[in-house]
Amino acid sequence: MTASFGSDCSYRLYDRALKSLVGGVNSPVRADPRPTPAFVDHGDGAHVVDVDDNRYLDYIMGYGPLLLGHDLPDRVREAITKAVADGPMYGIPTDIEIELAEFVIDHVESVDRLRFVNSGTEATAAAVRLARGYTGRDKIVVMQGGYHGGHESFLVEGTAADRKPSSAGVPKPFADETIPVPFNDETAVREAFERHGSDIAAVLTEPLLGNHGIVHPVEGYHESLRNLCDDYGSLLIFDEVITGFRVGGLECAQGKYDIEPDLTTFAKIIGGGFPVGAIGGRAGIMQAFTPTGEVFESGTFNGHPVTMAAGLETLRFAKKHDVYTHVNELGERIRAGLQDIVEDHAPEYTVAGTDSMFKVLFTRSGSEATTDNCTAGCKQQLDCPRFERCPKTGADVETGETDRWKRTFWPAMAERDVLLTPNQFESQFISYAHTAADIDRTLETYQRVLSQSG
Ligand code: PLP
16 A cells, blocks of 8 residues: 555645535535545646645546546647636637537537536536427426436436425425436336426436446437437437547547437536536527527626637547547456456446446446456447346446445555545546556556455
8 A cells, every 4th residue: 555545734634624615625525535535736647646745546537527637738738828828718709619619519410509608517507498498398307316417406306206306405396397217217208208298398318327327328218218309399408518528539429329419518528627518409499598599598707718728629639639549448448357357356246337437336236247248338238148237227326335335445445546436426537648557557456455355
């Protein structure tokens, strides 16, 4: 063991932070595992270095935005620096907003108009408002275990028949308008449409559950959502906040899975590490936003020039270089290696992921262990030998051993310098800065830690 996660200086900063920041942090997941998070001093390629000089191989990667790692290529850095020096912002349009919009439109088939906002939450909230305004209906269908940010309409838990707000402070009427159904369950979504079809403005789903698993779509599921939305005059919204410009490369997950949503939400990678969100779709729907339409959307920082420069140059860099080939090959390498390790040391567990996302799910659901190597991250094929074994819904993942993850596994990995997302359900991300040697070292660490009991 080399690192001592969250040691002296981190502890002192945490004590100090508790006196000025709620719970010592600005987002609750950063407070895990208690009693203290490590405080970061700086990033370095695929690593972060904390204030106690511990160096970690980072698979959090900002929760997804850092496709290129912590060191930005010169061109990206120069564009950001220039935007800062020029402004940094005006509240008046700039050409860089058009350039980033054109880049997205050129690569994502379903998008021909965009609105930039400042976070994934803002994007999903605005997309749902747009769908409601466009259709004149109030209800939305969401997936149990799906995550769309901290907005009232999405802080709802339960089932279609019995649902309630999942956070204090959310009025009950929001839960009346949000219908959660199990992911990959075509029957459940069909029943929701049969019951409420003429009131459903939209189905909002991540193409794969990226915050709760990872759970892949089963073959035909997206198509059934598309058909139901068409039949009932509802909109299909893909939340590509995580998957956008990561899964499926520049065409995003909708390109990989060959499905055309009516609206798409983006964030994370399109801001190159700066706060961003965006809603995209066909002009006929998007024009319902103000100023051309009646659905209000506005923001002081929308289309912020620094963010636009960072996002545009990140995506241009990814297009020009072997970024997606590199991160996807490393994704394949780590999933294959993890599959072998899991079979030897924890055959009940499941390796999930696709492209540059991966996760070992501590789940014992559907546990008839097989020895085949499944790293495809495909649509789950009905004839796949692992079909029964892979989680299908958010609930399947929840049966996992979250206690082992939190109490022993995650800290043991961090103490050996491998930094995973503290939450058992959130994906790990590989960046362009990771190397094959990093992956191999990570696999050795997984092997050592997973082979320990408990
Ligand atoms: N949608 C998805 C799929 C996400 O993963 C997230 C955040 O992780 C959000 C929406 C919310 O984005 P933000 O945290 O930028 O508000």
